[in-house]
Amino acid sequence: MSDPLIFSILLVVLLALLAAGLWVAMALIALSLVALVCFANAPQGLVLATTLWGHSHSWSLAALPLFILMGEILLRSRLAGDMFSGLAPWLGRVPGRLLHVNVLGCAIFAAVSGSSAATAATIGRMSVPELTARGYPQQLILGTLAGSATLGLLIPPSIILIVYGVATEQSIARLFVAGILPGLMLVGLFAGYVGLRALLSPADIPDDGQSYTLREKLRASRRLLPVLVLILGVIGSIYTGVASPTDAAAVGVLLATILAFASGGFHWKDFFAALMSATKTSAMIAFILLGAAFLAISMGFTGIPRNLASWIGTMGLSPVALLAVLTLFFIVLGCFLDGISVVVLTTSIILPMVEAVGIDPLWFGIYLVLVVEMSQITPPVGFNLFVIQGLTGTDILQVAKAALPFFGLLLLGVVLITLFPGIVTMLPEAMGN
Numbered sequence: 001m002s003d004p005l006i007f008s009i010l011l012v013v014l015l016a017l018l019a020a021g022l023w024v025a026m027a028l029i030a031l032s033l034v035a036l037v038c039f040a041n042a043p044q045g046l047v048l049a050t051t052l053w054g055h056s057h058s059w060s061l062a063a064l065p066l067f068i069l070m071g072e073i074l075l076r077s078r079l080a081g082d083m084f085s086g087l088a089p090w091l092g093r094v095p096g097r098l099l100h101v102n103v104l105g106c107a108i109f110a111a112v113s114g115s116s117a118a119t120a121a122t123i124g125r126m127s128v129p130e131l132t133a134r135g136y137p138q139q140l141i142l143g144t145l146a147g148s149a150t151l152g153l154l155i156p157p158s159i160i161l162i163v164y165g166v167a168t169e170q171s172i173a174r175l176f177v178a179g180i181l182p183g184l185m186l187v188g189l190f191a192g193y194v195g196l197r198a199l200l201s202p203a204d205i206p207d208d209g210q211s212y213t214l215r216e217k218l219r220a221s222r223r224l225l226p227v228l229v230l231i232l233g234v235i236g237s238i239y240t241g242v243a244s245p246t247d248a249a250a251v252g253v254l255l256a257t258i259l260a261f262a263s264g265g266f267h268w269k270d271f272f273a274a275l276m277s278a279t280k281t282s283a284m285i286a287f288i289l290l291g292a293a294f295l296a297i298s299m300g301f302t303g304i305p306r307n308l309a310s311w312i313g314t315m316g317l318s319p320v321a322l323l324a325v326l327t328l329f330f331i332v333l334g335c336f337l338d339g340i341s342v343v344v345l346t347t348s349i350i351l352p353m354v355e356a357v358g359i360d361p362l363w364f365g366i367y368l369v370l371v372v373e374m375s376q377i378t379p380p381v382g383f384n385l386f387v388i389q390g391l392t393g394t395d396i397l398q399v400a401k402a403a404l405p406f407f408g409l410l411l412l413g414v415v416l417i418t419l420f421p422g423i424v425t426m427l428p429e430a431m432g433n
Contacts, residue, residue: 024341028291032298040301055293065282066249067114067157070256072274077260082223084126089212089220096194103190106148110155111231120149120387135206139402146384147406150373155183164365167347172245174428189409226259292344319357334375366424377403
């Protein structure tokens, strides 16, 4: 039986399992068993046992629950609200005014949470009522929130970059550092769009008439200090080589806990609620990763990834042509699966093809996250859309329509890092080995 036919059969089996409502992790394990039983000569039970045991105690993976816990603590503290209050006075005269709070607030919170959904929920909880009360158009409020919250996937510490690093055996520290400049590039693109939209349609942006003296702005900025300390503690320790991502995650949890209690309004019941929520999320992601590891091993036994990579090599596709095809593939896949599932489902098969045409796996990780960011704002399974719908009660298609310009900006981001790969590779190369 030919490899394309085997691949098609396995794809149909996977889609059938997911359509039946089976958990993603269970679907991956079931698909792997089908591949081993039908298309490989390997002891299924032994392969399953050794794979699950071997991948269940990865030290790199320990950073994942810690960063999730850090985000959950911040979600329940006053620090996020202080961040809004600290930014607002500086943005009153900028084109687009307080809409930039969504962009910059999401960027700052992304740098301490690592989660797109947590970023959308936290910033949206503060900004949507405030901006609505001040008369800003709902479409711009929802669009800037949905688009900017995707930064939670890219700006380190990013949960999905940890997942990619573990799945592909790439350095998580170098992936984190590689995400800094592309993240700042997207912040610039989003802020530029908001400013341009304000200049083209000034009537859409209300003037609240408030003005602040420099002293008042500086006084408000003091509220940003705790979050900035947290960002510098986590990212700075990784970039300087003082701490590994796992060590930095532990530092982040400690700092977030101290700052949350010090800010007031955060109690032990909030800490235990954060702990339980982080445990549930971490268990779900870890289970998916174990299923993905078993799938990768099973695919290795069938020989499909190796043969597909060879087939791609014989087609003579240029790296740009391959990336164009993969971008379309990931966008379609992201309409039906969440970002983490997209990464773990595809890396074991896609990465050999990517390496076969000479694309750097480190660069590809950032590219993949950018494309997965698009899936966060595309129906029917855009997680950011669901979060914002839950916050505002707005129809999910209206939220998706408001986020459409940011989908285009993310696509522009993919084009820019393809044309100028140094945006991704400059800082990791500066780190050395």
